[in-house]
Amino acid sequence: MSEGSWEKLSQVAVKGAQYNSCEHQPHPKCLEGTRVVLLNHIYKSLDNQGKNQLIWLHGTVGVRKSAVAFTVAERMRGLKVVEGSKERWLTGTFFFSCKHMKCRTTGYFFMTLVYQLASNFSSIREDMKRTILDNPALLDHDMSLCNQMEVLFLQPLWKLQLRLHEGLPLTFVIDTLDECINECINEDASKSELTDLISLLGEALCDPDLPVTHILLMSHSEEHICVAMRTAEMHPLLCEIPVKTSGEGVTATISLDGIDVDSDMCFLVTFIRKAGNSPS
Numbered sequence: 280m281s282e283g284s285w286e287k288l289s290q291v292a293v294k295g296a297q298y299n300s301c302e303h304q305p306h307p308k309c310l311e312g313t314r315v316v317l318l319n320h321i322y323k324s325l326d327n328q329g330k331n332q333l334i335w336l337h338g339t340v341g342v343r344k345s346a347v348a349f350t351v352a353e354r355m356r357g358l359k360v361v362e363g364s365k366e367r368w369l370t371g372t373f374f375f376s377c378k379h380m381k382c383r384t385t386g387y388f389f390m391t392l393v394y395q396l397a398s399n400f401s402s403i404r405e406d407m408k409r410t411i412l413d414n415p416a417l418l419d420h421d422m423s424l425c426n427q428m429e430v431l432f433l434q435p436l437w438k439l440q441l442r443l444h445e446g447l448p449l450t451f452v453i454d455t456l457d458e459c460i461n462e463c464i465n466e467d468a469s470k471s472e473l474t475d476l477i478s479l480l481g482e483a484l485c486d487p488d489l490p491v492t493h494i495l496l497m498s499h500s501e502e503h504i505c506v507a508m509r510t511a512e513m514h515p516l517l518c519e520i521p522v523k524t525s526g527e528g529v530t531a532t533i534s535l536d537g538i539d540v541d542s543d544m545c546f547l548v549t550f551i552r553k554a555g556n557s558p559s
Contacts, residue, residue, distance in 0.1 A: 284411035285397075285404065291418045292394030293381045298352040298372040298452060302379065307346035314347060317520070321351055324518055325450055325493050331484040331516060334495045335508055338522030344497040348374070348454040351495060355450050368447075370492075371395040374454040384461045385476045386420030389431040392451065396435055402442060403435045410434070424472075428479045433486060440490040448491040456498035474507040481513045 295302040309318065324334050336344055355369035371392040376382040397404040410430060416422060417430055436449070459476070461469040480494055498504050500521065508517060 284408045284415070287415065287418055288390065288394050288397070288407060288411055291387060291420070292391045293373075293379075293387045295379055296373045296375070296382045296387070296391050297395065298349055298374055298454070299356075300374075302376070302382075303349075303374060307343065307349050308353070309343075309346050309350040314350070317347065317522075318350060320520070321347070321495065322354070325351075325355070325448065325495070327493070328448060328491055331448075331489060331491060332493045332518050333480060333484060333508075333513065333516045334493060334518045334520065335498070336495070336520040336522060337498045337500045337504070339499065342522045344522065345374070345454050348452055348495070348497045352452045355452070368399065368449055370399065370449040370451055372452045372454075375456060375458040377458040377460050383458055384420070384463075385424055385459060385472055386422075388476065389424075389427040390418060390420075393431040393435055396439075400439060400442070403439060406435060406438060407431075424475060424479060428483060433483055433489070436483075436490060436492065437486075437488050440488060448493050451492070451494045453494060453496045456496055457501050457504060470503045474503055477504070477507040478510075478512075481510075481516055484516050485512070 294300055299306065321334065321336070324332065336347065338344060352369055352372050372395070373388055373391055374382070381387050393403075393407060397407045411417060414430070417427065439449075456473065456477075459469075459473045461472055464472070480496075483489065484492060484494065507513075508519070
């Protein structure tokens with residue numbers, strides 16, 4: 280019976296949303312020697328064992344955020360972990376895409392992440408089999424996103440905290456968040472669906488029983504996304520990396536695929552920290 284539950288989860292998980300899916304070919308990637316400063320800053324942030332973080336890289340069209348997302352995911356995938364070890368782990372990825380129905384809504388988001396999580400950790404897989412057997416409605420994409428978050432994201436990570444034994448942070452990579460566009464509802468409702476997802480991710484990261492978890496998220500700088508990210512509740516979690524094409528406060532330049540473009544491409548690293556702390 281439980282094997283049937285695993286098969287059902289496998290069927291609803293969106294394989295095309297995983298970063299290395301054939302649907303994303305040719306895979307975007309930062310060439311060797313490019314984006315070095317930016318990538319090293321992201322890797323350093325992902326090494327932070329002190330607290331959960333939402334690392335948000337955002338900017339305009341054409342700055343190749345997806346190439347950064349793929350490059351980071353590929354590197355993290357090579358740092359494997361087994362339960363009880365102290366290595367980093369690429370725990371899950373979801374690359375939104377307006378080209379594919381299941382990749383442009385939030386309904387399959389947590390199902391897909393927990394499928395990857397359970398594929399990597401056998402103990403979580405057994406737990407999920409029992410959970411789905413007891414409540415098969417969890418695999419309905421119309422199920423409350425809040426309920427999905429709690430059962431398919433928080434609960435598995437709670438259990439994993441006891442099994443990892445002080446391992447380095449778990450990492451999720453989410454790309455092109457702005458392509459989460461539900462065409463079955465109006466624009467305002469679609470935006471609300473997306474901002475609800477951001478709020479739920481923040482709520483999850485605030486949970487004291489979570490193992491140290493980092494979510495690296497890429498998006499355009501759209502107003503509704505910016506508003507959702509910059510709430511008081513998100514404030515202590517957020518490490519914001521705006522990729523700018525112009526403006527003040529430039530701290531370094533990015534080389535795009537080996538071409539010096541410091542006249543029109545630069546990035547500014549901004550930390551949003553708890554009130555009273557000085558930014559780095």
